[in-house]
Amino acid sequence: MHEFSQINTELGNRFAQHLSAINRDVLPTETKTLWRDIAVRYNETQRAYHTLRHVRQLFEQFEQIVSHLHKPHLIALALYYHDVIYHPIRSDNELKSAKYAVDQLKGYLNDEQCRYIYALILMTATHQLSELTDDDKRSDAAYLLDTDLSILGTPWPEYERYARAVRQEYAHISVIDYRIGRVTVLQKLLAHPKLYLTSYYYERLEQQARENMEREISLLCAS
Template identity: 30%
Template sequence: MQQYLAILENSWFDLDRHYQFSEPQKVFNKLIAAYSEKQRAYHTVQHLYECLLLVGTIRSDLNDANAVELALWFHDAVYDPQAKDNELKSAELFVQYLAQDLSIDIVEKIKLWIIATQKHEATNELDLQFLLDIDLTILAVSPERFDEYEQQIQHEYAWVDPDVYSIKRKQVLAHFYQTVPLYQTEYFQQNFEQSAKNNLKNIIE
């Protein structure tokens, strides 16, 4: 975890300089603690770090890069592998922690974005398209990282019967494989689509 903390700290306190949070250190500590919970193997500070790194590469393409970054900070803030309302709870946590520091419009926008990471439905909102694509970039990583990702997800679902897990996991990955295009933005389609399809094909076939 230590190798990610410096980047995460820089990201968070850059956001604080923009938004002027009332308790930036306290909220940062709570978020890092949340992403470090023992039930997590993939939805950790590593995933958060990988997402935030991508924001840096596409910042100029975003209408509100700070809001996208803040949404990413909270999109998996609540994560229970056995629950179905993690995104809603994460959005509620965002409101609880930061609503008093932000405009109503920003709060409502980010809250809806966080909830949208549950279903990854197509949208015409550019920043949300990028946010959803960033969340799925793990599908397009190197084969080595993809194997690690698959092991991490399996660890989070260790409570599921292995045979049932295998069937269900292939169904999830097949859904992504069959979604054309997988990514909503032209940038991600050009740079990540083929790698993601290759990784997915290797698992489901």
């Protein structure tokens, strides 16, 4: 409980800073209300991986790449909201999260900013860049997508914890069905010529990520 409180406070303060950097008129009470709702959702019982710990891990990555970003505060808000709606049995979580983000933020951001955050969150469903024409936006989107996949390139013990947490979220699925579905997902990722869109992440994590996923596939097929 202490860890959750610490993460909650840390991420809540960050959220307030990023939103206030975009809109100086936002009131502290408003940011607290917005954050409280985000935190409650990431603490839902059906989550094991898509929790505030996941968000914290993303912001550890964010700190490493923030100097590469053109609109860091918008990218930060997209990270906060990208999994705000999450039910393992549904396939439209990203769409619902995108809509939810815009609904919550439209009173504080302009229309263009809302459209961009909406597009960013939708892209996390496929981890492929959409038809963004602005080079700066495409670059920022690539970093966001790579950040979201950074867990794949962590050392094996951390990857293994991630894989176990994902399995826990799908506890309602039989062993055989989960094995088939998970292997399919991993093989689709491995089929991409490059997992990571930015040279920063490709150089650091690509090889480890592929080794991790291939190892997980081997373990799943052997079980």
